Amino acid sequence: MRAPRILVAAATAMTVAAGTACGPGTDASAPSGTGPGGKPFKIDVLLGLSGDYAPVGKAMAQGARAAVAVINQQGGVFGKPVEINVIDTAGDPVQAVTQARKLVAGGRPQAVVPGMVTADIMATAPLLTQAKVFMATHGPDPRLNDPKKYPYLFGTTYLRDQMATSLAAEFTAKGFKKVSLITAEKSGSVGAQTIKDVLAPKGITTNIVTVPVTAVDATSQMQQALDLDPDVLVLDSYGPPSAAILQARTKLKPATPTYASQNFSSGDLAQTGPVSAYAGVRLQSLSFAVKGHQTTQTPAFKAFFDAARQQAGGKLEFSMNTYVVTYNDVILAAYAAKLANSTDPAKMTAAIEKASPAQIPYFLGPVNFSPSNHYPSFGPQWWAFTGYNGMDNAQIVPAQP
Amino acid sequence: MTTIWTGLAIGAVYALVAVGYNITMAQSGIFNFTQGQVMVFGCFFAWFTMVDLNLPWWGAAVAGAVVCGLIGLLVELLAVRPVVARHGAHGHALLVTTVGAFVIILGALAATWGRTPKSLPFFGGSETVTLLGGKLSPVDLWLVAIAVVTALAMHLVSGRTSWGLSGRAATDNPDAAKAKGVNVTALRTTAFMLAGALGGLLGPVLAPKVGVSVSIGVSLTIYGFVALALGGFGSYLGCLVGGAAVGLVQASAGRYFGAEYPPLILFGLLVLILLVKPTGLFGHRGLRVV
The missing domain is CATH 3.40.50.2300 (Response regulator)
Known part of the structure; x- marks a missing residue:
C-alpha cells in the first residue's frame, strides 16, 4: 500500500516542481531576508495531526513546541519569541505537497519542517528547495543528504x-x-x-x-x-x-x-x-x-525533557525519538537564523555548516555539519x-x- | 513438530473466522465480509477492557460478546436488510455494502485507538509448552481447543436444533421456508448477531495471539475466507479442516521457502480445489460465493 502512495507523492512533487520552474521566479515573492527588527521568526511545521497517524503527529507537535519554549527561554531569535505554525497534512504526502505549495505561494517561508514521514519529506523537499526555503528535517533517507540537490536542507537525525x-x-x-x-x-x-x-x-x-x-x-x-x-x-x-x-x-x-x-x-x-x-x-x-545515560545528564537534555513533559501534560507516552526529532528540527532552524542573524537561506545554511556544538547548545546530538554533509554524524558515544x-x-x- | 503446532494454531485462528463467516452463510446464504474486522474489533475491545478498565478476561469476553453482537446487529440492519429487501439475498450489492461496513469498522478502530500496534498478555501465561517434541505457547493450545469445540458445537446446532434446520431451509429456498412459517429475517438477524458475538467473545484469546492492530484485519478476512472456501461453504467441520490446511501451508511454506510463498501456494490450492469442487471439500451444494 505504501509504495503507490510514495509514487503518487513523488509524481505530484515532480509536477509541482516542474510547474514552479516554468513560472515566475520565487525570489519575486521572497522577503528581504533580514530578520532583525522585522517580524518574529516563524517556522512552519508540516505534520499529520489527523488521519491514521494523528497520535504520533500530535506527539511530534509537542516536541516542536517544547523547542519553541526552550528557545524563547533563551531570548528567542532576533530578540523576539520564535513562533511555529503547525500545519496538518493528515500524514499524506499529497496533502503535504499541497500545504507546502500554499506556503510558498504566500511568500517564501523563513524555515520549514517539511513533513512527518519519509514519503512526505521526499515529496515536499524538491518544491521547497526550488523556492529556496531553509529546511530542517528528521527524514532518515540518505538521499536527502545531498547539499548539491538540496542546498538548504539539513537533517537532524542519524542516517x-x-x-x-x-x-x-x-x-x-x-x-x-x-x-x-x-x-x-x-x-x-x-x-x-x-x-x-x-x-x-x-x-x-x-x-x-x-x-x-x-x-x-x-x-x-x-x-x-x-x-x-x-x-x-x-x-x-x-x-x-x-x-x-x-x-x-x-x-x-x-x-x-x-x-x-x-x-x-x-x-x-x-x-x-x-x-x-x-x-x-x-x-x-x-x-x-x-x-x-550520561547524555541525559546535560543541561540541554534536561531543558528538552522538562519542556517536552510540560507540553505533553506531564507524561511522555510515545518513544523518545518521537519528541526529539521535531524538537531538534525546530532548534536547528531557529539557531540557523540566530547564528546568521538573518532569514536569508544561504546565510542560514552557511551558519549551520560552520557551527560548533557550543553555538547550538540545545541540539540533542552532534553538531558536526559541513558544506558536503548536511546531516549530523552520530558517533559511538x-x-x-x-x-x-x-x-x-x-x-x-x-x-x- | 514445532512447525506443525504453529500451523495448527494459526489454522485455529482462521478456522474461527471461517466459522463466523459460515454462521451467516448457513443461516441466510449471505457472505458477511465484515466478520474478520469484527474479530479485530473484539481484539481491540478486549485490550481496552482488560488493560484500561482492568476487567478480568471472562468479563472482557462477555462484554466483547455483547458489544460485537450489537455490531453484528447494526451490520444486518444497515448494510444487509435494505439490500435484501430491494435485490434479494444473492446480489452483488450485498458484497459492496458489507465491504463498506468493513471499511467503516476499520476507520472507527483507527480513529479511536490509532494504528500503533498494542499487545495483550495471555491470561493463561506465556511459558512455552513442549508437546510431542514441538514447542507451542499456552494460547496456541487454547486456540486449537476452542476452534475444535466451536466448530463441533456449531455443527451440532446447525443439524439438531430448529434454528439450525430452519436456517438450512431458508437458505435452500427462502420462499418455501417463509410459506412454512419460518421467519427468515429473524434467522438472518440472529445469525449476524451470533457471528458478531463470537468475534467479541474470542477477543481475550485472539488478541494475545494475533496482536491488537488494524493491520491484521486483511489477513483474518482473506485467510478466513480461504479456510471457508477450502473446507466448504455451509460446513462447520469443513471450516476446521480448511483452517488447519491454511495454517499448515502458511507455517511450513513460510519456514522453508520464505514469506513470499505461502499466499502463492494457498491461492493456487484454492483455485485447484474450487475448480474440482466449487462448494469446497465438505460444502453444501446450495451455497457458493465464488
Missing part, C-alpha cells in the same frame, strides 16, 4: 548507515561473524540491506528473513532465522510485526544472543511485549533514550546497548546486568 555502523562495532567487539536478521517484509528491507552492506566489509555475513506486516504469527520465520545457527539474532522490524517476532522468540527460547536494532527500539516497546519477553535481548538505542526493564517517560529503563 541508517550510522545505526548499522554502531551495530557493526558492537558485533566486531563480540566476535560475531554470522548474523540472522528478522525484519518486516517490504518496509524493513531497505534498512536491513543497509545493515548487511555495512557488516559485510567487517567479515560479518547477514541472513535476512522477512515477516509480512499482516502476519498473525512469526514462529516459522523465527525458525528460519535460527536454522542457519547464527552467532547473533537481530530483531530489526518496526510496527505491526514486532510483537509477533518477539512472541516467536519467547516461544522458541533460542540460546543465540539477541539484539534489537534502533529500528525495533524506536517502536513502542511496552506495547510490543511484556518486560519478560525482552529477557536476554540487548537493545540498540540512541543514548538519550536510555534512562540514566551517541549509541547505547542495554537490557530492558520497562519504560519511564519515553526512556528505556536499563535492566541490571
Whole structure:
C-alpha cells in the first residue's frame, strides 16, 4: 500500500516542481531576508495531526513546541519569541505537497519542517528547495543528504548507515561473524540491506528473513532465522510485526544472543511485549533514550525533557525519538537564523555548516555539519546497548546486568 | 513438530473466522465480509477492557460478546436488510455494502485507538509448552481447543436444533421456508448477531495471539475466507479442516521457502480445489460465493 502512495507523492512533487520552474521566479515573492527588527521568526511545521497517524503527529507537535519554549527561554531569535505554525497534512504526502505549495505561494517561508514521514519529506523537499526555503528535517533517507540537490536542507537525525555502523562495532567487539536478521517484509528491507552492506566489509555475513506486516504469527520465520545457527539474532522490524517476532522468540527460547536494532527500539516497546519477553535481548538505542545515560545528564537534555513533559501534560507516552526529532528540527532552524542573524537561506545554511556544538547548545546530538554533509554524524558515544526493564517517560529503563 | 503446532494454531485462528463467516452463510446464504474486522474489533475491545478498565478476561469476553453482537446487529440492519429487501439475498450489492461496513469498522478502530500496534498478555501465561517434541505457547493450545469445540458445537446446532434446520431451509429456498412459517429475517438477524458475538467473545484469546492492530484485519478476512472456501461453504467441520490446511501451508511454506510463498501456494490450492469442487471439500451444494 505504501509504495503507490510514495509514487503518487513523488509524481505530484515532480509536477509541482516542474510547474514552479516554468513560472515566475520565487525570489519575486521572497522577503528581504533580514530578520532583525522585522517580524518574529516563524517556522512552519508540516505534520499529520489527523488521519491514521494523528497520535504520533500530535506527539511530534509537542516536541516542536517544547523547542519553541526552550528557545524563547533563551531570548528567542532576533530578540523576539520564535513562533511555529503547525500545519496538518493528515500524514499524506499529497496533502503535504499541497500545504507546502500554499506556503510558498504566500511568500517564501523563513524555515520549514517539511513533513512527518519519509514519503512526505521526499515529496515536499524538491518544491521547497526550488523556492529556496531553509529546511530542517528528521527524514532518515540518505538521499536527502545531498547539499548539491538540496542546498538548504539539513537533517537532524542519524542516517541508517550510522545505526548499522554502531551495530557493526558492537558485533566486531563480540566476535560475531554470522548474523540472522528478522525484519518486516517490504518496509524493513531497505534498512536491513543497509545493515548487511555495512557488516559485510567487517567479515560479518547477514541472513535476512522477512515477516509480512499482516502476519498473525512469526514462529516459522523465527525458525528460519535460527536454522542457519547464527552467532547473533537481530530483531530489526518496526510496527505491526514486532510483537509477533518477539512472541516467536519467547516461544522458541533460542540460546543465540539477541539484539534489537534502533529500528525495533524506536517502536513502542511496552506495547510490543511484556518486560519478560525482552529477557536476554540487548537493545540498540540512541543514548538519550536510555534512562540514566550520561547524555541525559546535560543541561540541554534536561531543558528538552522538562519542556517536552510540560507540553505533553506531564507524561511522555510515545518513544523518545518521537519528541526529539521535531524538537531538534525546530532548534536547528531557529539557531540557523540566530547564528546568521538573518532569514536569508544561504546565510542560514552557511551558519549551520560552520557551527560548533557550543553555538547550538540545545541540539540533542552532534553538531558536526559541513558544506558536503548536511546531516549530523552520530558517533559511538551517541549509541547505547542495554537490557530492558520497562519504560519511564519515553526512556528505556536499563535492566541490571 | 514445532512447525506443525504453529500451523495448527494459526489454522485455529482462521478456522474461527471461517466459522463466523459460515454462521451467516448457513443461516441466510449471505457472505458477511465484515466478520474478520469484527474479530479485530473484539481484539481491540478486549485490550481496552482488560488493560484500561482492568476487567478480568471472562468479563472482557462477555462484554466483547455483547458489544460485537450489537455490531453484528447494526451490520444486518444497515448494510444487509435494505439490500435484501430491494435485490434479494444473492446480489452483488450485498458484497459492496458489507465491504463498506468493513471499511467503516476499520476507520472507527483507527480513529479511536490509532494504528500503533498494542499487545495483550495471555491470561493463561506465556511459558512455552513442549508437546510431542514441538514447542507451542499456552494460547496456541487454547486456540486449537476452542476452534475444535466451536466448530463441533456449531455443527451440532446447525443439524439438531430448529434454528439450525430452519436456517438450512431458508437458505435452500427462502420462499418455501417463509410459506412454512419460518421467519427468515429473524434467522438472518440472529445469525449476524451470533457471528458478531463470537468475534467479541474470542477477543481475550485472539488478541494475545494475533496482536491488537488494524493491520491484521486483511489477513483474518482473506485467510478466513480461504479456510471457508477450502473446507466448504455451509460446513462447520469443513471450516476446521480448511483452517488447519491454511495454517499448515502458511507455517511450513513460510519456514522453508520464505514469506513470499505461502499466499502463492494457498491461492493456487484454492483455485485447484474450487475448480474440482466449487462448494469446497465438505460444502453444501446450495451455497457458493465464488
